[in-house]
Amino acid sequence: GENVEQHPSTLSVQEGDSAVIKCTYSDSASNYFPWYKQELGKRPQLIIDIRSNVGEKKDQRIAVTLNKTAKHFSLHITETQPEDSAVYFCAATAGNMLTFGGGTRLMVKP
Amino acid sequence: KAGVTQTPRYLIKTRGQQVTLSCSPISGHRSVSWYQQTPGQGLQFLFEYFSETQRNKGNFPGRFSGRQFSNSRSEMNVSTLELGDSALYLCASSLEAGAFNEQFFGPGTRLTVL
Numbered sequence: 420g421e422n423v424e425q426h427p428s429t430l431s432v433q434e435g436d437s438a439v440i441k442c443t444y445s446d447s448a449s450n451y452f453p454w455y456k457q458e459l460g461k462r463p464q465l466i467i468d469i470r471s472n473v474g475e476k477k478d479q480r481i482a483v484t485l486n487k488t489a490k491h492f493s494l495h496i497t498e499t500q501p502e503d504s505a506v507y508f509c510a511a512t513a514g515n516m517l518t519f520g521g522g523t524r525l526m527v528k529p
Numbered sequence: 530k531a532g533v534t535q536t537p538r539y540l541i542k543t544r545g546q547q548v549t550l551s552c553s554p555i556s557g558h559r560s561v562s563w564y565q566q567t568p569g570q571g572l573q574f575l576f577e578y579f580s581e582t583q584r585n586k587g588n589f590p591g592r593f594s595g596r597q598f599s600n601s602r603s604e605m606n607v608s609t610l611e612l613g614d615s616a617l618y619l620c621a622s623s624l625e626a627g628a629f630n631e632q633f634f635g636p637g638t639r640l641t642v643l
Contacts, residue, residue: 420588451629462533462619462634463572508572512628516562516585519572 421446423511425520432499433528440523442509443491449511452485452492457522458505466507467494499527530556533622533635541641547608550638554601554622560584561603562632563595566617575618578603579626607640615642 422445432438442452450471455463469476469483469492476483480499485492492511496503504527509520534553542548554561563575574587578597595605601622607614617639621632 453631455632462636463632464634465631468631510572514627514629516574516577516587517628517632518574519564521571 421449421511421513421518423509423518423520425509425523427523428521429524429526431526431528434499434501436499438496438499438503438525438527440494440507440509440525441491442493442511442520443489444511444518445490446511446513447487447490448513451512451514452483453510453517454483454494455508455510455519456505457508463508496525499525501527501529503527533620533633535618535620535635535638537638538636539639539641541643542610543643544610544612546610547606548610548640550605550607550618550620550640552603552605552620552622552635554603554620555633558622558624558633559601560623560626560630561597561601562621562623563603563605564619564621565589566619566637567615572619575605577626577628584626610642612642615640 425442453468456466457463482495506522510517536551560579562577577585581597592608597603617637619637621634623630
């Protein structure tokens with residue numbers, strides 16, 4: 420089955436800096452890669468996703484890149500703000516079930 | 530539209546007991562998935578139900594089971610509880626079946642097994 424590894428497990432940045440979270444997956448059949456954000460005590464929410472026919476996708480300060488050959492994808496957050504502080508989960512799927520990475524706790528220091 | 534709701538929000542049980550958790554999806558959503566969230570293992574897929582049928586199942590023992598009703602509401606049951614079952618159980622609904630659809634998560638049920 421699919422295995423998704425996520426790094427780093429914790430990330431601390433200064434407000435205004437960029438943050439990058441990386442994930443690798445094992446199943447070459449995976450073709451959908453969503454990212455979820457979970458603020459403390461709240462439910463996970465989808466923030467961006469990418470499909471395998473696209474190499475990069477942007478939404479304001481958030482971007483995701485995908486390298487299918489290397490089987491890794493990354494989340495990029497620019498101009499970080501305190502409200503970006505949360506746990507971020509990557510996931511991968513070939514269609515049947517989502518396999519999540521272990522999560523990255525992002526702390527943005529004001 | 531109202532979001533996904535889960536009841537109860539908190540549960541305390543003892544080893545050997547069984548528990549039933551409930552999930553009401555967003556109106557119009559026909560798929561419900563269940564996940565176990567623990568600090569050590571992250572988010573792990575339990576199963577997905579669509580049109581009252583289990584479509585997919587994660588790597589969990591048979592003590593974990595579920596069902597879906599005709600109104601798309603879903604229940605999850607855990608029998609013979611073990612200490613390691615302590616976790617936050619999240620359900621998520623989506624319009625259609627399959628993991629390509631955006632999952633809308635509920636607030637979770639925090640289960641503590643003593």
